[in-house]
Amino acid sequence: MSTQPGRKPGELVFALLCCVFGVVAFQQAYGISGFGGLTTPGVFPMLATGTMVVAGLFIVAGAARRGRERSGESTPIRFMREVLPLRHCIMIALMLAYLVLLPQLGFVVSSALFLLATFQYLWRRNPLLTLLLAGLSLGAIYVVFRIVFQVVLPQGIILGWTI
Amino acid sequence: MVEALGNFAIVWLDPWLLFLTAAGTMAGIYIGAIPGLSVTMATSILISFTFKWPVNDALALIAGVFMGGVYGGSRTAILLNIPGAPSAIATAIEGYPMARRGEAGEAIGLTTVMSVFGGFIGILALALFAPVISDFAILFQSRDYLLLGLIGILLVGTLSGESFAKGAFAGALGVLIGMVGLDPMTAEGRFTFDTITLMGGIPYVAAMIGFFGVAEALVQLHNLGLPVVKQKIDRIIPRLSDVRKHFWLAMRASGIGTVIGALPGTGGDIAALLAYDHAKRSTKNPEVPFGEGAKEGLVAPEAANNAAVGGAFIPMLTLGIPGDAVTAVIIGALFIHGLKPGPLLLVETPHLFWFVVGSLTLANVFLLIFGLTGIKVFTKIVECPRAILLPLIIVLSAVGTYAIQNNPVDIYWMLLFGVVGYFMKVYGFQVGPVILGVILGPMMDANYRRAMLGARGDVGTFLWDFVSHPISLVLSLAFVAMLLSQTPLWRLVTSRRRGPAA
Known part of the structure; x- marks a missing residue:
């Protein structure tokens, strides 16, 4: 996968949104029963949302590493054409x-x-x-x-x- | 045994069920063939329409759609070089060059016969092994189910997507969606924001139709103006010599397909690619080089992806763990009908199991009939412009979602998931793990807590249980190996091992 193309327009923003969503969801999951015990209803949601945060960080890192695709157009214009026409x-x-x-x-x-x-x-x-x-x-x-x-x-x- | 045979034969003898299976198979072939319509989409929309039916009727229809749909993708792959479904990607590599040489009919004929072979192998494996696995599965403890669920989500996340992190994120998102609502053990609200609407949870049918129907329709909106290539088709019945020559390859590919289908989380797509790879490596002197229309490369993936259908039913019916996205949807259907897929399904409702085997077999027979006939009409229908198709998908999705509970809120969920799913697809996420997460999340949560309670809340005992019991140990090792294979550590070890050898 060394010849990966550059990231798509808006990919980094989407990755960041994933991360933020993960954090907010984790906070909500913590709110269910906190770290009170290992069999509380909140444990599994915290595991799931925690996974989302960690995976989200990797996704952001991956998107940032791939760099922008070289083209003359600005990102918003490419976003309008390729992602959300x-x-x-x-x-x-x-x-x-x-x-x-x-x-x-x-x-x-x-x-x-x-x-x-x-x-x-x-x-x-x-x-x-x-x-x-x-x-x-x-x-x-x-x-x-x-x-x-x-x-x-x-x-x-x-x-x-x-x- | 006689009883099993009786249940197996129900679908063959009842004219209405016979008709439903035939209609399902026919519809499946077209749905699978039309790019933009997928089997998963069709089954998720269908279960919302069939939930009031008797369970046999619904299962007969769904078995037909599943069988036909997996096969149908090959048609457009051969004729248009557009795989109608991901499981037909390998088929397009070899099938389209054949079509360009004017051998489209022959390619379709051969694919049909081999798909049917594959289908039978998968069903045979289901009939033979499911009862054995089911007996064995009674020994499974809560922690084993937790591990199986994790492995399922991990497998679908790693093998089908472009990055492990994206697969894991999608799976966890699915688990989160599945957690919303009142906790089944303590009735405490989770992610409900104190609203009554959210207390009942997010209906998974809305999530399925959103992620597979609406999101896919939005993706297809990019390809509105794709030109259609017209094809001339003469010979459809394949040559006996061809069938005989490739018979053993088809059998081996079916074996691969069944095993891959039976692994939790992996289905026809991966089975087809692995079988294609196998064909490439095991065929020493192909008549035509691979990539330019080698029949071997057509036979293997097609036999494998239909074999995966029977395979995918094995973990679903015996463990309650879906073999792929479509069986995840079918599990949803079984829940709606008040059935609980799992080790007790075969004990409590053996008739259902044999009925499924019977209807899959029947669907496979219909596949042979419909596969070799009506191709001329077929090419006309597949040329239906997407500008007409996409709005119809949206209408069906909306009505399907609404039909489940007659609740307008559900259709907003569907639209939200559709738009989110669209962005996820555009940015290289897979939506399959989300649905697996939705279905498996609550099951894993319950099993985790049961296992933890069994260990009396002691982390040490809890972890020790994972390695001190044979079944758990095997599953734990598989899980850890899969996790490690995704880390840089693994690459480091393998490159070092290769280093001194070179």
């Missing part, structure tokens, strides 16, 4: 919106909206075609899961009448 941000935002709407509007309406939006955004075809595709796939999911598998799909608080 706009497309990912938009998709995550759409997913969040979908998950918030799901219990409110129910499965059918919220999924229809989500599928329409994401198909149109990612596939970029004629909106009519998108509408047809979203309708078909939603219908297929509904038949398979609601009717064949008999899964209870979220009904929605606001639009309770639309299954």
Whole structure:
């Protein structure tokens, strides 16, 4: 592994975050029952979070040792391109919106909206075609899961009448 | 024996179960083949939909998906040079050059037959050894389970990831996720921040679907515009001479696959790579050099990864320790159905064991049928653009997570784990150890405390127990050896040993 490439943009920050998360979690684990005994509920969580802190330190060291990849661009720009492009941000935002709407509007309406939006955004075809595709796939999911598998799909608080 | 045979045959005689296994195998082949959809993802979404079913129905479907999915990855590896699953990486190295020579059909045919061979060897090992191991496992003490759990997480962390520290971190993170909620022994809250929501713990299905479904979908978002190569396929049934020539290699590879599959924490991916390596070293004069479409390099990994399926069920059913990520998910499914995988599973519910063996065998038979037919339709479906596939994965993941407890909070967990899992994957962490940690964490915690209580809280006695009992000693040595092999000390020793010899 001597020919390891340089670290990815944001890798060091992520490694540091892992470490910080480990420390905070360890503190929480200590709070459960402290060092009071060897069979208390807090011992194993402390072992796990302790492992996270130690492993986190190694990860930070590893990331720091590998050094930055040589390229003309600055790290934030590379981060935006390689790790979190706009497309990912938009998709995550759409997913969040979908998950918030799901219990409110129910499965059918919220999924229809989500599928329409994401198909149109990612596939970029004629909106009519998108509408047809979203309708078909939603219908297929509904038949398979609601009717064949008999899964209870979220009904929605606001639009309770639309299954 | 007659009873075992009866339970083995249930799935073969009930038309509905027969249909479910067939449907599962068929679906598994497509899921495994479509890059971006993985068997682990499919099983984790499936268990959320099947938890209300009778346990036999759910297991028949899952057995089919597992068998088909492990095989399906090879299809896209051969046709598109994109392994549909990590276990097909080695297949792509040899299969794609064959496809470029116009031998795609032949490659697929040979892979199918060898996968089925491998599958049968794995299942045979499961049927023969699981009862033996189960008898033996009754002798296991709490500390042995603790060690097995640690070994499982360590193995998956070290063998599949790019760095040991990242594997250990991921495993520990999983344990932490598994610890959240009320402590089962004292009912004291752990990481609950005094909220009622967290007292019930974090549902592991949400974690599984997040890490394997949503995170993978986000990773695949990078490859939206990958071009698809069209293939012409003529001959699918492999030549008898080819099958005969590679039969023994396939058997050896199946042996490797079964053993690797049976080790806690390692599954088809590693089995396939090791078998490929074995084929490379044991084949003296290949007709075609390795890397340019050698059939040996196609046969070995494919036989091995399907053999690993049967192998992975061995520790899961006898010890309650998953053999790989998929069996970790299946353990989750068994818990939901109120079953406790472990040494008593075979004693208390032997019918379940033989049912699993029966449905795996049946799935393997279906694999042969579906593997050799319908390839033309197949190539069309695999060309389905990811722009359509990814939103559907998200919808299925959300509904699947919701279906478990009808609790909106679970789907937020799923999204959170999905985003965290995405960053972890991007920065070279494996998410497999996280799920193993979630499943094994609470078990290890309980066993650690039981072992410590058994030693009356005395650290000396506790540690002495690890070396004074034969089973514990073997496991302790294996654990220590694995730990040491990851430290610079090991490299120093091996390089010194090589030094004077050179």
